[in-house]
Amino acid sequence: MRERLDLLGLFRHAGPAVTIALTAMVLIDAVVPAGIAIAVQELVAADGRSALAPVLLMSGVVLAGQLALAFRFPVGRLAADRIDGAHRTRIAALVMGVPTVDVAERQDVQDRVKTTTAEPRDWVDRTSGDGAVSQLELVGHAVALVSSSVVLSWWSWWLVPATVIPAVFFRTVHGRQWVRHFRIWVEGVLYHRRWKYWGEIATTPAAGRELRVFGAGEWLLGHYTRDMRTHVDPVWEDDRRVLRGLWLALLLPLAGCTVAFTWVALGTAAGQGTIALEVAVVTAAWSVFSVAIRTDDVISLEGARPVRRAAGELERINPAPLPLRPHAGTAAAAPPLVRFENVSFSYPGRPVLNGVDLEIRPGESLALVGLNGAGKSTLTKLLAGLYRPDSGRILADGTDIADIPGWQSRLSVVFQDFLKYPLSLRDNIALGADDPDLLTGVVRDAGLAPVVSRLPGGYDTPLSRSRTAGVDLSGGQWQQVALARALYATRRGARILVLDEPTAHLDVRTEHDLFQRLPDITEEISVVLISHRLSTVRQADRIVLLDGGRITESGTHEELMAGGGQYATMYALQARRFSQGYEDRLDEGDLA
Amino acid sequence: MREYARLWRELIALCLRRYPGSTVFLIGWHVVSTVMFAAVGLTLRALVEATQAGTVTAIGVAALGAALVLTLNLGVEHIAYLRTIHLVERISLTEVEPRILRACAELPQVRHLEDPEFLDRVTTLRGQSGAVVDWAWAVLQAVSATIGLLVALAVLGGVNPWLLALLPCAAVQLAMERLGRKKIAEEDLASAEDLRLHRELYDDICVNPAALKELRVYGAAAQAIKLQAEAWERVTRSRARAALIAAGWSSAGWLVFGGGFTLAIFLVTAAGRPGDIILAVSMGVQFRNVVEHALHRSMQVGGYRRLLGPYLWLMEYARTHRDPADAAPPARLRRGIELRNVSFTYPGTTKPVLEDLSVHLPAGAVVAVVGEYGSGKTTLVKLLAKMYAPDSGSILVDDVELSALDTAGWRASMSAAFQDFGRYCTTFEDSVMMGARGDLNSTVRDADAEALVSRLPDGPATELGRRFGGIELSEGQWQKVALARSGARPRPLLFVLDEPTASLDAPSEHAIFTRYARRSRELAALNGAISVIVSHRFSTVADADLILVMAAGKLVESGRHDELLTRNGMYADLYGIHAAAHA
Structure with missing residues (x-):
């Protein structure tokens, strides 16, 4: 929870206008599925009579959602970029403001600096800004679940647990899979960088000459293969495990949906509710599962975690960075003894x-x-x-x-x-x-x-x-x-x-x-x-x-x-x- | 275009051969997924219509169908996505990347690594084999998604022919969306320089501990931090502007599509059939995702072209630049190496680096090549190592054309330490031996690197280079590693030292020269080996059997030290400057 609040707190660097705009768009996007469910209910309820009002409601909701979606990317990018800029400037000030240079040369300090500021090299590297925006989107997903649940509850309260539980369960299972996969990947990241390194080496003129003179092409390929295998073998093994797990986990939404759809349809046929309500509830159930399948934020949060942790540690290592000022030019004085x-x-x-x-x-x-x-x-x-x-x-x-x-x-x-x-x-x-x-x-x-x-x-x-x-x-x-x-x-x-x-x-x-x-x-x-x-x-x-x-x-x-x-x-x-x-x-x- | 088609077939065939299960599954899914989008609307409609009819079996079937389509559409799509990544990674890392590496590391010549134009193409490909393979699948997916869109439109048209009007609306929207993406790509390109500047200032200056001492002394930290922040600010602003413009285009596109959609909903609602309403709505609101997916993959296909060009080029280059020569090099040199009227200009440039060079390097000689920067010394070495072939003239090894000698064989009978050497992040031993068999200890001794090894925490097994957490060496220590590497070849016929001691202190430099001179003499006695020592310092070469003085690609003088001094030419002049300091 502290980590989540820390991420949301980073929005102070994004500026109020950007933060408010982004929050608004995330929230709009979150309630759109529920809105569509309501509008479709109105459309069906209109039953062929003059349907201008529900039609406009529907297109209004869809359009609002599309606009929010369209502008969420640039505003989110801007927020993340600003947060990243502030973050890097802060890290630089911490490094440059060490009391004596040997502190910055310490291996533990350097390792942390690297963790906090590396240009994202692989999909596992996420920045502070990515983490903050994903955290906000996660809040949006929760709002989407709740608002769709409200529509479901119009049919009956038990429909909420019947759909939300399998959906949340699926999300949890898949989210865990991702976190595990992520950690396996990160565990071998050194070897990932090593195999990339051999590729880099092969294309530098200096190594190019030596590889030829010493006939070391096979040597290089051997190193590439060894390091690449060390990294990807466990990753690929886990890929297969994830895929097998996913097939199983998918049975949950399948069962949940089938039960919910059948029950609602049978109930409607038996006169328990209108067709219009059925349509709304089916639409809402659909959107609950659409939210559950989105797990990209899990990766962003997991990827940004080490960055935030290392940044906090640097703050503790250098609690009072020296102020950075240019030297003022001074009048010529005699050199000292x-x-x-x-x-x-x-x-x-x-x-x-x-x-x-x-x-x-x-x-x-x-x-x-x-x-x-x-x-x-x-x-x-x-x-x-x-x-x-x-x-x-x-x-x-x-x-x-x-x-x-x-x-x-x-x-x-x-x-x-x-x-x-x-x-x-x-x-x-x-x-x-x-x-x-x-x-x-x-x-x-x-x-x-x-x-x-x-x-x-x-x-x-x-x-x-x-x-x-x-x-x-x-x-x-x-x-x-x-x-x-x-x-x-x-x-x-x-x-x-x-x-x-x-x-x-x-x-x-x-x-x-x-x-x-x-x-x-x-x-x-x-x-x-x-x-x-x-x-x-x-x-x-x-x-x-x-x-x-x-x-x-x-x-x-x-x-x-x-x-x-x-x-x-x-x-x-x-x-x-x-x-x-x-x-x-x-x-x-x-x-x- | 034809070559792209061939590459596509080749890649898919490769996937099929190596991982038939995954490949068949994915191709099958792409076929099925063309109807998946339309199926969403159809099954939901079936559910509503079954409810209206009130038949329990129909309701059950429709509910299961709708749930199944939902699961397929969201879940299996996701599985297919993960499987694609997995397959692409496997094929690219085990098949395609090694091909690229081989082309880079094993072609006889080095032009593709030195000519900036070629090197650009090669570096573009670095670590990008995944994109090459992913391209093949992106093509498939783009096609499948586009067909899916058309199928969906056909279904909508079946409800009400007027709904086909969504097609032109979608086309307009697609075009506008594309305009926006183009803008983003343009802006990325335009802000790339600021981004590089930011990264360089940040990584190399601001948070680099080695830079800190200078920043402190010059009071430049504030300036550095300000400049990196400004560069980032420019990047941020330019990215945000482009993304906003793109969002504007996208929104405008949606307004057009939204107009069509509203009309469609109005028409469908007026007909008053709930099944059709849910069909139209569920497909209409998902339209954007499907369009975006199709667009994303097809834009990716376009983006990958940037890599496919260099990839195809490199494969073709590798195919056509294999070494046809097969003569075995001699076991010992009897006459030596002779250069006859050798001229050379780097490809893509106009200024000759070597002009009409003729000289005989006698077997068993220690030959020194001196001259100032840019005089062609290093190029001469590269020609001797067959890294390039002379434009005209010929190089003879004991009367056999060097070009006729099997390149790998010739290189196996030479060794070298270059001025611009590699600093390999691996163990000391590995970095020295580079896969060769031999006696590490004597090699280390010859390079005067025993003190260095004794200081390494794990001895020869110590990892070198800070990059992966190993020990970082000083310039001079790296140089000793490179020297040791050159000594790992037991009996070379040609031994080259290209300014190998620039960063060493006096006793180390002396010790190295003493040892290498002795080694050169031993080798000479053994198999008539020639040692070539390149230097811009004159003090180190006075003892050579033959000194070649080069200037602007020409051989100005040659002879022994004392001969050259009495000649009072360029050598005597430059030697004088240096000697004056020691007098």
């Missing part, structure tokens, strides 16, 4: 940083190096206040960054997996805070100007092939867009620029040019640069090496090379390989 004091951080079950002490001095360029998985990216996330340290503090000019309102507006980061918005180039860089002069400047600085001049719509070209007149950029060009985005933020007040592998997709020449320009385009800004290509970091003011969860080496390139530590080893390795080819052996110990 940032200090990491004995900072430790673990992912669940995996310690990453263990007592990091580090200074980022105002205006310096600091390179952060280390092997894959050393925690370089994690460190930048802590710096950006996206995670909180498990212990230790991060201070900016002496204040804990956790206590600095709008700390993130003072930072700008090119993440390794930067975002590719399916929006225009302008929006991709300015993110809604448009300033044409700044835009031109950062595009030039990021080396993107030649790309812009080739774009058909200039800055307004959508950067997604799925949009009209949209284009796809190459990996390298996207990287330049991400850089322009970061530079744009620095022009609007960010004073620390973090570059996490900013040139991984660039070719040699572009990468070289970019690093040449970097000091000029980041004046008065602290720069933190992460790169595994050590040749690109040697010009940094200072280089720190992250190893085993802490900073183990720090100094200029020359100092570190002279120190002969791990940095020197890694650098020598890349350079040696360069000058002599790749025959050199690397000692296993250096690989840890």
Whole structure:
């Protein structure tokens, strides 16, 4: 019952006009069968005399029903769409408003987000809006049953249980069948998605090449068949059970109808009622069974249930989502002195940083190096206040960054997996805070100007092939867009620029040019640069090496090379390989 | 049209062969159901007339008949509906989908997966085999429902010839209904872009935890949420508008039909026969359902055409693009692979990707191909793998035309790791071996992936990829899986590494190159295998036996590292830029 009220409560998002209109149409549709029964009674009772009034009554009822039916679809669609829109916006606000980013990354949170917002993929996926509209229609079905029952009771009260009980019984049996079938289907839905996945894989160019080179067509088909069978075998088994059950269940309405029709007809023949009444009652009995056979709402309700449940759980996980506001552009200030004091951080079950002490001095360029998985990216996330340290503090000019309102507006980061918005180039860089002069400047600085001049719509070209007149950029060009985005933020007040592998997709020449320009385009800004290509970091003011969860080496390139530590080893390795080819052996110990 | 008819016969025959019981039942039901609608009115009339006559037996028979028709009309119709779904699913998943998959995964060449025009058709078919089979049944049902309508009209005409006037009224109504549906379909198409935009913004940006860090740092969350909501609002409005217009058409149609219906009822009532009244009313009020059903199925038939075109095309394409070559590839390479004046332009484009390329890749050599983006490196690899055939010129493997070699056989004697590799959501072991037999451990060792495997919770049996709840790997780790896959072939004659280390750190990249270089030498000694390493980084290839420098589809320079440096050409130039950073 709570679930049902929750669904009906969703109509607050549909707006009063739509809700009232939809309710009216559902109710009209519900009482039409009873209305027809009454009108047909009047028609027969007219007995050939001037029958204009009952004829008009009949066509009025039918027409009202048809109009209600015709407009119920668009109004219901509108209500469901509005409810879904409000629902998704709410879920997005809950996800984006988590206190720290790691909450959103939790598997349990992600699973729920997926459940609540997935685009309906299969017939079992229903949205909140579908559920709400179906719940309203269910109310309509109840009204239809009651109103038809009233007509039946004109003949005799016992006719009501005689017809309604088999009808409701049929509906219950079939509804249960559906719910069971639904659950069996959903139980294997992972395998359903898997077999679809193999089909998808077979049509991607990347897999297409590998499937051919490795002669793996049969491998793919084998996986498809196995996953498909795992899903559908129980479903098909249940299909047969449902069909057998249905044949049996149909005996009920057959018996109910036969009894009711015979009894009424015999009674009428014996003079217990008029032909007109008989006709009305037979019509009403018919409509009782027509309502009983409709079970599509059962599926919608069942399909929307997990969505509602997961949405409620997300509300409980994040009871007070942070408000979402754009950064206000700030006047240029000096970059702060940032200090990491004995900072430790673990992912669940995996310690990453263990007592990091580090200074980022105002205006310096600091390179952060280390092997894959050393925690370089994690460190930048802590710096950006996206995670909180498990212990230790991060201070900016002496204040804990956790206590600095709008700390993130003072930072700008090119993440390794930067975002590719399916929006225009302008929006991709300015993110809604448009300033044409700044835009031109950062595009030039990021080396993107030649790309812009080739774009058909200039800055307004959508950067997604799925949009009209949209284009796809190459990996390298996207990287330049991400850089322009970061530079744009620095022009609007960010004073620390973090570059996490900013040139991984660039070719040699572009990468070289970019690093040449970097000091000029980041004046008065602290720069933190992460790169595994050590040749690109040697010009940094200072280089720190992250190893085993802490900073183990720090100094200029020359100092570190002279120190002969791990940095020197890694650098020598890349350079040696360069000058002599790749025959050199690397000692296993250096690989840890 | 003829090919559609052939496809229809083929599909129904397939159903009949595999599931004769269901198929016969359904066809039978579609025949019976042509009179079902009319039977509703007829049995109810019989019941009323029996009552008037007062004969008990007649009443009993009529009551049973009416109840039976009711049950058939509602219940068996529903059973037939479920049975159709069941049958369609069975045939499509066990027969039709595998045909589509085979065509996609097993044709020798890959044009149908790379040419956007062809790929569009192929992706349209993804997971849609059900629609292909359902089409065959939709045709049958549309025909049966239409005949049912005509039968019903004939019955009504029998009561009073004037009732035949309902036919033109119904036709007008049908036409208007159709106009409305068309409008909805148009609007769906028009709002598809906004819907995609909404989904992309929503799924990839708003609720994607990986996006959140950037949204926070840039303060872009509010903007993202606003843009997705606006896109959805546009979709909502456009859908609602179309649906309202369609409802308007439908209502107008009903007004026309309603006029006819009112007149019909008036005429029937004036005759004063209760049986006829209930017949006319019961059929009149159900008319809409029947019309809608007929319309729905026939519109579906039309809609499925969108898929049938690509399906027929793909089947024809698969039939005509089988591989006729059957020469067996050699067991070892003696001379090597020679390209003679090879030119290639991707079908459907005009710019040549390779132009007049002639080069000899000696047996046992490690060949490096360098050049900037778009220079034709990857295309060269695709030609060597027989993914495409050259437009002109020829490729010789030990003096035998590559085109004459049995494609599957040739591929069985090569292996490759591509830059754009697949990330398969299955176990690590399965993803590496892809059904091949071999030693997983040594393969893992060669790819320097032991550390990766040791970190996986279930070792090689760990499911990969977040999509189905497995472990998500980093870019570099996925790359190692792809590398390991390429090493699962024990003794390839041609081994291709197409920029396989772009996302790896220095020691990993180094270790991999060291191992693969050693492996290449071993293979070369074993069977004269050629290794081809494609790269846009020059540092990785200095040791190769032969370096091919490509630019704009042409071979600019070739030779050993030191030869190319002394030549002071493009190679020396680009190498210089990179080397300067390390000096």
